[in-house]
Amino acid sequence: MEQDLRGLFQQALEDEPVPPPGDPARVAMVHGRRIRRRRGLLAAGAAAAVVAVAAVALNTALAPAAPRPALPAGEAMKAPACTAPDQASEVAVFLAPDITTAQRDGLRSLLQADPVVRGLRFETRDEAFVRFQQLWADSPDFASSVRADSLPESFRMTLAEPSAYPAFAARFRGRAGVQDVAGSACPESGR
Amino acid sequence: MTEIVSSEAGWRYSWRRERAARDEEFTAFVAAATPRLRRTAYLMCRDWHLAQDLTQLTLAKMYASWGRIWRTANLEAYSRRVLMNAVFDQRKRRSGSEVVLADLPDRPGRPVAATAELHVTLLRALATLPVQDQAIVVLRHWEDHSVDTVAEILGVSASVVKTRSMRALARLRELLGADFARQ
Numbered sequence: 478m479e480q481d482l483r484g485l486f487q488q489a490l491e492d493e494p495v496p497p498p499g500d501p502a503r504v505a506m507v508h509g510r511r512i513r514r515r516r517g518l519l520a521a522g523a524a525a526a527v528v529a530v531a532a533v534a535l536n537t538a539l540a541p542a543a544p545r546p547a548l549p550a551g552e553a554m555k556a557p558a559c560t561a562p563d564q565a566s567e568v569a570v571f572l573a574p575d576i577t578t579a580q581r582d583g584l585r586s587l588l589q590a591d592p593v594v595r596g597l598r599f600e601t602r603d604e605a606f607v608r609f610q611q612l613w614a615d616s617p618d619f620a621s622s623v624r625a626d627s628l629p630e631s632f633r634m635t636l637a638e639p640s641a642y643p644a645f646a647a648r649f650r651g652r653a654g655v656q657d658v659a660g661s662a663c664p665e666s667g668r
Numbered sequence: 669m670t671e672i673v674s675s676e677a678g679w680r681y682s683w684r685r686e687r688a689a690r691d692e693e694f695t696a697f698v699a700a701a702t703p704r705l706r707r708t709a710y711l712m713c714r715d716w717h718l719a720q721d722l723t724q725l726t727l728a729k730m731y732a733s734w735g736r737i738w739r740t741a742n743l744e745a746y747s748r749r750v751l752m753n754a755v756f757d758q759r760k761r762r763s764g765s766e767v768v769l770a771d772l773p774d775r776p777g778r779p780v781a782a783t784a785e786l787h788v789t790l791l792r793a794l795a796t797l798p799v800q801d802q803a804i805v806v807l808r809h810w811e812d813h814s815v816d817t818v819a820e821i822l823g824v825s826a827s828v829v830k831t832r833s834m835r836a837l838a839r840l841r842e843l844l845g846a847d848f849a850r851q
Contacts, residue, residue: 482809488787490707494716501727502698506691508724509731516732625735
């Protein structure tokens with residue numbers, strides 16, 4: 478029966494017309510880019526929704542602590558339980574999407590010169606994306622809806638003194654090219 | 669993971685090079701995969717124009733995710749999954765406005781007149797099966813994929829593929845009649 482089926486399918490395909498002219502790869506690329514752009518918009522919406530939900534959840538959980546008016550996009554990058562606004566050893570400075578090379582370089586030398594900063598490193602969008610996928614591995618739909626270029630670049634570092642975090646954050650927040658500063662008390666694994 | 673990207677220009681350059689390589693791979697994949705995708709699509713829909721459209725849509729969807737899949741995914745199986753989903757979607761949309769035409773002898777087992785026409789009858793008989801069963805038959809018996817690969821493509825378990833495949837073949841045998849069994 479199996480052999481018969483294959484033969485019959487083969488016969489059924491014998492009237493195959495000549496493929497239409499044009500380069501299918503080029504057409505697919507144009508159409509594919511359009512699909513990707515549409516998905517990107519959807520993902521941005523989904524990410525905004527999740528960040529909003531996370532902000533509500535965090536503010537509720539941390540009610541006794543000093544309230545924070547708004548949570549930045551970078552919050553989606555961290556496990557919620559690890560947020561501690563007053564003390565933090567692991568700190569990320571998220572960069573604005575429109576940061577210039579000069580601003581980034583200036584920020585790097587500033588951080589390198591800062592006495593409380595230890596183990597400074599730069600996280601690219603792609604590295605952020607990999608980590609994001611791991612963090613949200615249990616919600617694959619959300620994880621797969623976010624593209625590498627929708628996550629911010631960041632400088633990652635350890636603070637020598639966790640209690641120095643509020644002052645540190647105040648120094649860098651609002652600086653040109655900085656989107657936000659986020660701190661966590663839990664050491665990040667895998668680095 | 670600790671390296672610091674030193675210059676924006678270098679980063680951009682390597683990104684462009686990466687993209688060019690990716691597009692090249694995609695073009696090669698399209699050249700290799702298109703004929704088979706189109707034929708598989710045809711067996712599912714019996715319409716070469718529609719088969720062409722579904723194939724083109726499959727390629728576009730694959731390009732949209734190409735950065736994620738080109739080095740990791742089993743492209744062969746992945747492309748079949750995208751294609752079958754396109755077929756299923758198309759069928760769902762169509763079923764709203766159109767009645768499925770099962771232009772088949774309503775008496776199963778009626779002998780088919782000419783052997784030359786048997787393949788036509790086969791495709792018509794195939795069209796009367798549930799769409800997922802059609803996909804299983806085509807992937808298993810035209811594309812020669814293993815039970816496990818078919819299960820992966822359709823996102824069902826291997827035992828589902830086995831039982832539905834058996835049921836589908838029995839039904840085809842019944843619809844095609846004695847001539848088929850003798851082939």
